[in-house]
Amino acid sequence: MLTSLKLNKLATSMVIGKIYMQNELHINYNHHPIMETIYTDYVNGSEVLIRNRENQKSYSGLFDQLSLKWKAYKDIMTIGGYLEYAHCHSKGNDYSHYLNTTSWHLQFDFMLGKWNMGMVWNSATKQLWGETIMKNSPMNTFYANHSFGNIRIGLIGQYMFQKNGSSEFEQTKSEKLNTLRVYRSSSLNNLVAITFAWNMRTGKIHHSSENTFDNKDNDSGVSK
Numbered sequence: 001m002l003t004s005l006k007l008n009k010l011a012t013s014m015v016i017g018k019i020y021m022q023n024e025l026h027i028n029y030n031h032h033p034i035m036e037t038i039y040t041d042y043v044n045g046s047e048v049l050i051r052n053r054e055n056q057k058s059y060s061g062l063f064d065q066l067s068l069k070w071k072a073y074k075d076i077m078t079i080g081g082y083l084e085y086a087h088c089h090s091k092g093n094d095y096s097h098y099l100n101t102t103s104w105h106l107q108f109d110f111m112l113g114k115w116n117m118g119m120v121w122n123s124a125t126k127q128l129w130g131e132t133i134m135k136n137s138p139m140n141t142f143y144a145n146h147s148f149g150n151i152r153i154g155l156i157g158q159y160m161f162q163k164n165g166s167s168e169f170e171q172t173k174s175e176k177l178n179t180l181r182v183y184r185s186s187s188l189n190n191l192v193a194i195t196f197a198w199n200m201r202t203g204k205i206h207h208s209s210e211n212t213f214d215n216k217d218n219d220s221g222v223s224k
Contacts, residue, residue, distance in 0.1 A: 020069040030059040035092060035130035038174045049176060056092040056130070063087075081106040088128040095174060099128035114147040116154075131174045137167035145195070154195040158188065165189035 013022040035056040040047055067082040081104065088099040103125045109118040120141040127134045140162070145154035159165045165188035170181045 018071040022067045022069075024063075024065045024067075026061070026063040026065075028059075028061045028063075032057065033059045035059065035090060036132065037092060037094075038131065038172075038177050040176060051177070056090070058091045059089070059129070060091075061086060061088040076111055078109045078111075079107070080109070086126075090128055090130055092130065095131055097128060097131060097173070099126060099133060101126040116143075116145045116147075118143055132170055132172045135169040135171075137162070137164070139166070150199040152195075152197040152199070154197075156193050156195055158191045160190055162189055165191070 065084040069080040
């Protein structure tokens with residue numbers, strides 16, 4: 001069976017002094033998407049549980065993301081972030097599930113001469129697809145970079161002071177199956193790395209004065 005995906009996006013922005021605001025509203029609708037189905041059947045005279053993937057009725061989602069960017073002090077300190085709300089609905093041939101969730105992102109960035117330092121915090125996120133809810137753990141990032149002409153050397157740390165490092169949870173809730181799977185990457189706890197970048201670009205460089213946000217789209221039909 002053929003499937004169809006419809007996407008609609010409305011973006012508005014506003015500048016008030018040193019504060020730039022942007023709101024993005026996404027409405028997604030996926031007709032007859034391929035999602036999971038869970039049912040029982042008899043194999044060699046025994047009843048078994050079967051988990052398969054097939055065309056379901058629909059998947060829809062509404063995502064609203066409000067972003068802020070504030071140049072707190074000249075070009076030295078910038079504070080930015082976003083708050084996102086998501087409402088998702090998986091409608092199968094014999095099931096119907098909803099998910100309402102919020103997530104946020106916060107970043108502080110400092111520029112002092114040839115030094116660039118910053119901190120980033122991301123909240124836990126949830127996704128719904130079929131009869132499964134997937135959740136990712138919160139994440140923090142700290143970074144410091146120093147430029148030497150076209151060369152930049154830096155230090156980056158992720159999942160600092162997070163005991164279990166990166167964690168992912170998958171919870172399936174259906175009439176026939178209720179499971180919770182946890183995947184942990186404890187080795188990522190207090191991860192520290194050295195970064196190196198060499199800009200080999202030559203010629204004239206044009207800098208645009210337009211304010212933009214580098215936020216992820218939800219065009220896949222899954223909330224993030």
